[in-house]
Amino acid sequence: MSILLDESFTFMVQGITGRxxxxxxxxxxxxxxxxxxxVTPGRKGREVHGVPVYDTVQQVVDALGYVPNGSVVTVPPAxxxxxxxxxxxxxxELIVIVTERIPRxxxxxxxxxxxxxxxxxxxxxCLGVIVPEVCKMGGIGGPAKDAAKSYTPGPVGVMSRSGGxxxxxxxxxxxxxxxxxxxxxxxxxxxxGSTYAELMPLFEADARTEAIVIYTEPxxxxxxxxxxxxxxxxxxxPIVAFMAxxxxxxxxxxxxSFGHAGTIVEGTEDTATEKIARLxxxxxxxxxxIDEIPDRVKERLGARV
Amino acid sequence: xxxxxxxxxxxxERAAIPVTRYGFCKTPQxxxxxxxQIGGSVVVKSQVLTGGRMKAGGVRFADSxxxxxxDAAEILELEINGQMPRGVLVDPxxxxxxxxxxxxxxxxxxxxxxxxxxxxxxxxxxxxxERHPEHVGRGHLSNLLEISDFQAKQxxxxxxxxGSELNRATPILARLARLMRxxxxxxxxxxxxxxxxxxxxxxxDAHMEMEDEAKPRQRPLLSELGIGEEETREPYEPSEFExxxxxxxxxxxxxxxxxxxxxxxxxxGLVIGAGGGSLTLTDAVRSQGGRPANYTEIGGxxxxxxxxGLAKAVLRKEGVEKIAVMMSxxxxxxxxxxxxxxxxxxxxxxxxxxxxxxxxxxxxxxxEEGFKILERYGVEYCDRSVSMWEAAGRAVARxxxxxxx
Numbered sequence: 189m190s191i192l193l194d195e196s197f198t199f200m201v202q203g204i205t206g207r208x209x210x211x212x213x214x215x216x217x218x219x220x221x222x223x224x225x226x227v228t229p230g231r232k233g234r235e236v237h238g239v240p241v242y243d244t245v246q247q248v249v250d251a252l253g254y255v256p257n258g259s260v261v262t263v264p265p266a267x268x269x270x271x272x273x274x275x276x277x278x279x280x281e282l283i284v285i286v287t288e289r290i291p292r293x294x295x296x297x298x299x300x301x302x303x304x305x306x307x308x309x310x311x312x313x314c315l316g317v318i319v320p321e322v323c324k325m326g327g328i329g330g331p332a333k334d335a336a337k338s339y340t341p342g343p344v345g346v347m348s349r350s351g352g353x354x355x356x357x358x359x360x361x362x363x364x365x366x367x368x369x370x371x372x373x374x375x376x377x378x379x380x381g382s383t384y385a386e387l388m389p390l391f392e393a394d395a396r397t398e399a400i401v402i403y404t405e406p407x408x409x410x411x412x413x414x415x416x417x418x419x420x421x422x423x424x425x426p427i428v429a430f431m432a433x434x435x436x437x438x439x440x441x442x443x444x445s446f447g448h449a450g451t452i453v454e455g456t457e458d459t460a461t462e463k464i465a466r467l468x469x470x471x472x473x474x475x476x477x478i479d480e481i482p483d484r485v486k487e488r489l490g491a492r493v
Numbered sequence: 494x495x496x497x498x499x500x501x502x503x504x505x506e507r508a509a510i511p512v513t514r515y516g517f518c519k520t521p522q523x524x525x526x527x528x529x530q531i532g533g534s535v536v537v538k539s540q541v542l543t544g545g546r547m548k549a550g551g552v553r554f555a556d557s558x559x560x561x562x563x564d565a566a567e568i569l570e571l572e573i574n575g576q577m578p579r580g581v582l583v584d585p586x587x588x589x590x591x592x593x594x595x596x597x598x599x600x601x602x603x604x605x606x607x608x609x610x611x612x613x614x615x616x617x618x619x620x621x622x623e624r625h626p627e628h629v630g631r632g633h634l635s636n637l638l639e640i641s642d643f644q645a646k647q648x649x650x651x652x653x654x655x656g657s658e659l660n661r662a663t664p665i666l667a668r669l670a671r672l673m674r675x676x677x678x679x680x681x682x683x684x685x686x687x688x689x690x691x692x693x694x695x696x697x698d699a700h701m702e703m704e705d706e707a708k709p710r711q712r713p714l715l716s717e718l719g720i721g722e723e724e725t726r727e728p729y730e731p732s733e734f735e736x737x738x739x740x741x742x743x744x745x746x747x748x749x750x751x752x753x754x755x756x757x758x759x760x761x762g763l764v765i766g767a768g769g770g771s772l773t774l775t776d777a778v779r780s781q782g783g784r785p786a787n788y789t790e791i792g793g794x795x796x797x798x799x800x801x802g803l804a805k806a807v808l809r810k811e812g813v814e815k816i817a818v819m820m821s822x823x824x825x826x827x828x829x830x831x832x833x834x835x836x837x838x839x840x841x842x843x844x845x846x847x848x849x850x851x852x853x854x855x856x857x858x859x860x861e862e863g864f865k866i867l868e869r870y871g872v873e874y875c876d877r878s879v880s881m882w883e884a885a886g887r888a889v890a891r892x893x894x895x896x897x898x
Contacts, residue, residue: 265706291677291707296604296636315824330824330858338822350769356821359877376768379604405772408601432772435779440756446772446788476780478773479880 190319190370191390199258200225218332219324245278258282269294285311309381315351315373342367345391348403364482369397385417400427411463415470426488427472434460501699508672519580524565527583528558534586537564543574592685597673605633614685642667677707741802748795759784762807762816766791770821777885800834815851817888828863847871851891854884
């Protein structure tokens with residue numbers, strides 16, 4: 189199977205008439221995803237690639253006669269919280285937030301409300317989720333034909349703080365004959381809806397998934413949290429990690445920020461070196477090259493049987 | 494974005510947290526006047542955006558206005574961790590009975606702000622937490638509910654503080670928590686928070702940092718503090734390269750480019766992207782013995798002019814011999830547009846693209862078109878079958894060959 193998405197999964201796009209959202213809708217439809225509605229306030233009555241546009245989420249629900257399973261939110265940062273609250277209020281269960289540069293306070297509020305409503309947020313600042321040959325929710329992998337080049341069905345769950353690197357890693361796995369059960373661009377911000385450790389129980393319960401690959405960066409405590417989770421839960425899934433941004437540890441880079449907002453090193457425990465040590469202590473090998481990943485996954489899959 | 498101490502003081506003051514009657518001064522004469530107005534002994538503190546002021550001699554005690562003037566004159570000329578002070582803060586030398594710590598930070602794992610309080614103030618809170626954990630109180634705050642005073646009271650009471658001290662400190666910590674949330678701070682700290690001999694509490698030093706993403710909506714506060722939109726507060730002055738790239742980026746809304754070269758001194762210019770890809774590629778170049786001249790991030794779908802501008806800026810940097818144009822697999826960025834842009838940059842600078850571009854590795858959307866153009870100009874390129882590591886390695890090998898033995 190897969191996690192988060194399946195054949196019957198339906199979703200809407202909030203902010204659907206924006207330039208990026210129009211492309212994303214096209215890509216998802218071409219991939220076979222069930223995009224059942226869109227929202228842009230004031231644009232009711234339009235269509236985006238055949239998807240009807242409404243003013244409110246409630247109108248989408250009324251028109252469909254059911255609540256879509258998910259929503260891709262791609263509205264400007266100042267309006268994102270409101271859009272996500274609207275989706276949560278309607279009972280949407282999975283929200284992918286594409287928008288970048290949302291203040292942390294807003295993200296934390298959305299995540300807390302989602303928790304209270306039993307919903308899940310992926311992102312912000314992410315490209316979404318893909319279950320190869322089944323459903324693509326968000327811009328992940330790009331146009332359908334490009335996504336098909338990089339993503340193939342298989343046993344590896346992929347989680348990445350970088351959207352582009354989700355595709356790079358999956359493509360590398362695919363080239364080596366290793367498909368993906370589900371690939372998730374979890375987002376590059378300091379606070380995100382779903383961390384590695386928070387998604388692990390889902391992969392753990394998914395019979396299709398046999399191994400996990402993660403892309404990590406300096407900054408934050410997400411990798412430490414994953415290390416703790418793995419040790420406390422005796423996970424059945426071997427994990428291989430890749431750590432980017434090792435150069436940020438060098439003396440002349442102190443205090444500088446690169447890449448995602450979340451890569452800003454705020455403490456002494458969140459440098460690349462510290463994280464690598466922590467992951468390896470939890471039995472998670474950290475490779476230096478993306479092209480080493482397939483062999484390490486095969487090794488670990490072999491060792492497990 | 495980090496605030497200077499005098500700004501942080503202002504921020505806590507407007508949140509109704511008591512502070513001493515301080516003066517922010519830009520000249521030694523102003524410092525003397527401030528000391529005269531305060532009366533008695535004063536402390537003169539350097540206003541820099543870095544720690545370790547005390548050790549560096551940037552904090553001095555003066556018994557008279559004349560001494561304050563002399564201290565200010567020296568401190569204003571004193572560089573601390575590479576920074577010249579923006580001014581000095583003149584503060585009365587308080588009669589302190591006890592020092593406390595009050596702070597509010599983000600707990601990323603819980604995804605909530607966390608209040609911290611200690612009755613051992615004046616020193617580093619991490620050190621107290623490690624050595625005397627029983628002297629540090631903690632409490633998380635809901636992101637959705639109003640912040641109640643009792644939450645602050647619970648945190649303070651954990652450290653054993655009671656009596657009128659508890660009742661006086663409680664509203665201070667609660668106000669600090671509210672201002673942290675209201676003004677999108679990533680860190681709001683008062684250290685030390687002092688109890689004076691008369692039992693009153695004052696903030697003797699404050700440290701605030703605001704999240705950059707929130708700056709647009711916090712414009713009213715920033716304007717009130719006199720902080721203009723152009724003030725980035727990076728820990729160093731932006732270089733010419735960094736300013737150039739920023740100007741190219743803001744001149745055109747298509748795509749996003751960023752560039753940094755602080756701390757990079759190599760000969761291989763990097764025209765790379767996106768966020769994760771840039772980190773990965775910079776590592777790959779360095780790990781294989783390459784010396785990057787800069788760091789860049791290409792995101793979205795930049796125009797030919799933007800890609801060209803970025804490549805030119807990199808090529809114009811002193812010491813740059815070749816550039817490597819590399820990204821992780823792109824879905825949004827058009828490969829052919831970047832290819833056109835970087836070739837145009839070479840031609841406009843009278844350089845041979847085939848010699849100047851050490852490697853072009855951007856697989857993804859419109860790659861066939863891009864590869865055709867590259868071929869025409871004799872540029873070495875590769876698709877996704879060549880890993881990021883290998884592509885970086887090829888670029889390093891080419892530049893090392895041309896460097897000679």
